[in-house]
Amino acid sequence: MIVLRGITKRFPGVVANDHIDLEVRRGEIHALVGENGAGKSTLMRILYGLYQPDEGTIEVNGRPVVIDSPRTALALGIGMVHQHFMLIPRFTVAENVILGSEPAGAFGRLQRREAEERVRELCQQYGFALDPAAEVSTLSVGEQQRVEIIKVLYRGAGVLILDEPTAVLVPQEVDELFVNLRRLREQGKTIIFISHMLDEVLEISDRITVLRRGRVVGTVPAAGTTKSQLAEMMVGRPVLLELEHPPVMPGDVRLEARDITVAGRGGKPAVHRVSLAVRAGEIYGIAGVEGNGQTEFVEALVGLRPVISGQILIDGQEVTHATARAVRLLGVANIPEDRHRRGLVLPMAVWENVVLGHHARRQFLNGAFVDRQAVESFADKQVEKFDIRLSSIDVPALALSGGNQQKVIVAREFSFSPKVLIAAQPTRGLDIGATEFVERQLLEARANGMAVLLISANLEEVLSLSDRIGVMYSGELVAEFRRGEATPQELGLYMTGTRRQTAGTGVSPS
Numbered sequence: 001m002i003v004l005r006g007i008t009k010r011f012p013g014v015v016a017n018d019h020i021d022l023e024v025r026r027g028e029i030h031a032l033v034g035e036n037g038a039g040k041s042t043l044m045r046i047l048y049g050l051y052q053p054d055e056g057t058i059e060v061n062g063r064p065v066v067i068d069s070p071r072t073a074l075a076l077g078i079g080m081v082h083q084h085f086m087l088i089p090r091f092t093v094a095e096n097v098i099l100g101s102e103p104a105g106a107f108g109r110l111q112r113r114e115a116e117e118r119v120r121e122l123c124q125q126y127g128f129a130l131d132p133a134a135e136v137s138t139l140s141v142g143e144q145q146r147v148e149i150i151k152v153l154y155r156g157a158g159v160l161i162l163d164e165p166t167a168v169l170v171p172q173e174v175d176e177l178f179v180n181l182r183r184l185r186e187q188g189k190t191i192i193f194i195s196h197m198l199d200e201v202l203e204i205s206d207r208i209t210v211l212r213r214g215r216v217v218g219t220v221p222a223a224g225t226t227k228s229q230l231a232e233m234m235v236g237r238p239v240l241l242e243l244e245h246p247p248v249m250p251g252d253v254r255l256e257a258r259d260i261t262v263a264g265r266g267g268k269p270a271v272h273r274v275s276l277a278v279r280a281g282e283i284y285g286i287a288g289v290e291g292n293g294q295t296e297f298v299e300a301l302v303g304l305r306p307v308i309s310g311q312i313l314i315d316g317q318e319v320t321h322a323t324a325r326a327v328r329l330l331g332v333a334n335i336p337e338d339r340h341r342r343g344l345v346l347p348m349a350v351w352e353n354v355v356l357g358h359h360a361r362r363q364f365l366n367g368a369f370v371d372r373q374a375v376e377s378f379a380d381k382q383v384e385k386f387d388i389r390l391s392s393i394d395v396p397a398l399a400l401s402g403g404n405q406q407k408v409i410v411a412r413e414f415s416f417s418p419k420v421l422i423a424a425q426p427t428r429g430l431d432i433g434a435t436e437f438v439e440r441q442l443l444e445a446r447a448n449g450m451a452v453l454l455i456s457a458n459l460e461e462v463l464s465l466s467d468r469i470g471v472m473y474s475g476e477l478v479a480e481f482r483r484g485e486a487t488p489q490e491l492g493l494y495m496t497g498t499r500r501q502t503a504g505t506g507v508s509p510s
Ligand SMILES: Nc1ncnc2c1ncn2[C@@H]1O[C@H](COP(=O)(O)OP(=O)(O)OP(=O)(O)O)[C@@H](O)[C@H]1O
Pocket: 011, 012, 014, 015, 016, 034, 035, 036, 037, 038, 039, 040, 041, 042, 043, 389, 390, 391, 398, 399, 400, 401, 402, 403, 404, 429, 431
């Protein structure tokens, strides 16, 4: 269906794609895997007409083509599902689907009805659970993704490119996505799928192509391939997949939430009377389906969202109404879940992003001025330690691959010996090597007496790292367990609100 030959793409100082050959068969699910910065997104952007290759040729259906824009790609039947959804919340599903492909002028009533009908047919044909008349603002993340997929199908795509579609989904939504992808395959669609979750890749795909540093390492069938084989192909050496969790004696309470209630949208509190305490040398994991108040809870803790009632204490000092800056100065680091909005200033150079919010530290000052050299040598060290792949620390953060952007934030937040680290989805978008590294850093920080609050949609990660686990559901802490006390199944029941226990006494076992 698609043949790429010798595709090469250079950016200043880096060869993102180095003579890549790739064949994708009609009706297969073809996964693309590789380390952060290996060139996966670049290759797919070339296929979708967002970038032009410097060298190489593309054939679609046996015919050589030049794909100079997404419009051309779509005309050739190639569609890409956006990772950052581009939907208009106040519009209905159907309106969003036809947006951009409607004839000139706004939708007339008749047109809207026709579009709704067509969208309904598509949903039926592919078995997508979606109501065309529903307003997008009422949809879950998984449903919004379905809208993006239908949008591409509506435009007649036979080839769908999905770049890390599961990164934003909770496990159940991943299952639903896979059901949908299999249906699409049954109906003859071709799917190219990028993911760092190797279990998923092995489960869903027919064949897998591994990239390393811009080159193809090989293409293998999923059947008969193991996770560690894939990992080794990606990284070029065997990768350890087990983490040790040695016992650590927890110390004093560093971070405490006492019965806090936090405002959400539309007057209803997003967080309702949550109490918890995290001690030095302890990782407290919060499990929960995204959208159950975790985001607002973290924002309140770091001083970015007003607290309606209750108290927040850092080392026993009240910071309930303190500013974000004041909280940070008390030694609270935060890896935010939304790296583009909160974690980075994308147009700014990597060296600036690595010290963002910390540039006024004495180590970076020379008199009243920022000591550029000190900052740069600091940045160089972080790049080395966290294996951030880039051509130069002078490039803007937006020129980094998704995973490498995440590494910049992680490096910064670990750097200034915080007492408390609030880490939201710290390994999202990271490859297995980088994930393992960050998880080790978290355990090392714990061993050194840091108090870590870990918020992760990845249940496996929460279970393997945490000393205690709290489950958030509908803005409340509905259960609390010590390490080893709860199975993933049990946690799942609490996470979906099927069961609850009285939790949140805020008293930590010592
Ligand atoms: N617009 C750009 N300008 C400069 N360099 C870029 C640009 N886009 C990508 N690169 C570089 O090209 C290389 C490949 O990046 P790409 O985004 O394709 O990686 P990836 O395999 O998708 O990684 P990840 O898993 O982290 O998303 C990286 O070194 C990246 O810094």
